Amino acid sequence: MNQEKIPATVITGFLGAGKTTMIRNLLQNAGGKKIALIINEFGDLGVDGDVLKGCGAENCTEDDIIELTNGCICCTVADDFIPTMTKLLERDARPDHIVIETSGLALPQPLVAAFNWPDIRTHVTVDGVITVVDSAAVAAGRFADDHDAVEAARVEDDSLDHESPIEELFEDQLTCADLIVLNKTDLIDVDGLGRVRAEVASRTARKPTIIEAKNGDVPAVVLLGLGIGTEDDIVNRKSHHELEHEDGTPHDHDEFDSFVVELGPIADPAAFVDALKGVIAEHDVLRLKGFVDVPGKPMRLQVQAVGSRIDTYFDRAWASGEARATRLVVIGLHEMDETIVRKAIEALV
Numbered sequence: 001m002n003q004e005k006i007p008a009t010v011i012t013g014f015l016g017a018g019k020t021t022m023i024r025n026l027l028q029n030a031g032g033k034k035i036a037l038i039i040n041e042f043g044d045l046g047v048d049g050d051v052l053k054g055c056g057a058e059n060c061t062e063d064d065i066i067e068l069t070n071g072c073i074c075c076t077v078a079d080d081f082i083p084t085m086t087k088l089l090e091r092d093a094r095p096d097h098i099v100i101e102t103s104g105l106a107l108p109q110p111l112v113a114a115f116n117w118p119d120i121r122t123h124v125t126v127d128g129v130i131t132v133v134d135s136a137a138v139a140a141g142r143f144a145d146d147h148d149a150v151e152a153a154r155v156e157d158d159s160l161d162h163e164s165p166i167e168e169l170f171e172d173q174l175t176c177a178d179l180i181v182l183n184k185t186d187l188i189d190v191d192g193l194g195r196v197r198a199e200v201a202s203r204t205a206r207k208p209t210i211i212e213a214k215n216g217d218v219p220a221v222v223l224l225g226l227g228i229g230t231e232d233d234i235v236n237r238k239s240h241h242e243l244e245h246e247d248g249t250p251h252d253h254d255e256f257d258s259f260v261v262e263l264g265p266i267a268d269p270a271a272f273v274d275a276l277k278g279v280i281a282e283h284d285v286l287r288l289k290g291f292v293d294v295p296g297k298p299m300r301l302q303v304q305a306v307g308s309r310i311d312t313y314f315d316r317a318w319a320s321g322e323a324r325a326t327r328l329v330v331i332g333l334h335e336m337d338e339t340i341v342r343k344a345i346e347a348l349v
């Protein structure tokens with residue numbers, strides 16, 4: 001049996017940056033490498049797994065795609081990730097490469113640190129951490145906080161020990177990166193992209209390689225085979241939380257919430273999506289995704305909203321025996337009022 005360590009690539013990046021899209025491309029051009037995929041998603045609707053299983057890549061079959069659904073991978077390392085990895089390594093057919101997609105809200109640091117656990121370390125190494133960035137969102141200032149407002153809030157309440165949770169998470173994901181992919185370059189111009197590159201570089205003290213991409217289209221040879229062994233360097237990539245709580249207090253994701261909305265069939269999806277934009281903007285929904293049942297259509301309609309930008313496409317036929325339904329996962333900051341947002345979305349049908 002080949003006892004060389006299996007390389008594992010960790011793909012991280014904020015909600016909607018384009019991680020799943022990049023992985024789908026990767027699976028389709030991985031040149032015969034047998035890939036096992038571990039996917040972790042925030043919210044109780046396995047959209048990413050569904051999308052990736054549907055891409056039909058021969059080098060990564062449905063059996064090779066493992067979904068971790070018990071919360072963010074960074075919080076469930078011991079209970080979920082390590083046992084999953086152990087089981088994967090016990091398989092007769094070892095993969096050539098393991099790819100792990102973290103949830104958009106995950107801190108990559110605890111996940112990478114888990115590769116130093118004795119049972120894992122002897123069999124696997126982190127080939128590299130790749131952080132995908134939504135360049136358009138950076139250009140729109142979505143990760144830049146209103147520092148004056150934060151300072152004012154701190155004066156009111158001195159228990160506030162950090163900046164906006166989104167900004168902090170964005171920086172933590174950049175700080176952990178070996179390679180940063182500035183994705184969605186089609187949505188901004190060259191000058192804007194230059195500013196995004198400068199801003200991203202300024203938010204990490206390290207100097208990872210930064211490349212640009214559209215629709216996550218990056219050759220597999222660029223993504224796989226970085227050969228870094230990131231677990232050996234993880235102490236130099238501490239998250240804000242680790243720096244602020246050196247006593248080891250565990251972090252949580254209390255700042256974010258998600259819920260699933262179930263609706264009946266939607267006869268006019270264009271009007272629905274249009275109205276949905278208004279709800280998303282009014283209630284600061286960060287991410288919304290799922291599937292819509294359009295009466296009379298044999299295919300289901302996939303809806304992907306990142307901020308108020310919404311993409312829709314018919315992705316596959318409803319399977320025989322599969323209950324047709326409209327199901328959407330909604331993710332926002334904790335202060336988002338679930339009852340109000342749920343009612344606002346239900347009122348669109």
Ligand SMILES: Nc1nc2c(ncn2[C@@H]2O[C@H](COP(=O)(O)OP(=O)(O)OP(=O)(O)O)[C@@H](O)[C@H]2O)c(=O)[nH]1
Nearest residue numbers: 015016017018019020021104184214215216304311
């Ligand atoms: N215009 C444009 N859209 C893109 C690009 N890359 C991805 N998208 C779209 O952005 C949306 C989110 O992409 P995903 O790949 O699902 O993002 P993700 O990072 O996996 O999202 P989460 O898992 O929810 O955090 C989808 O509608 C994609 O089609 C790009 O380069 N340009």
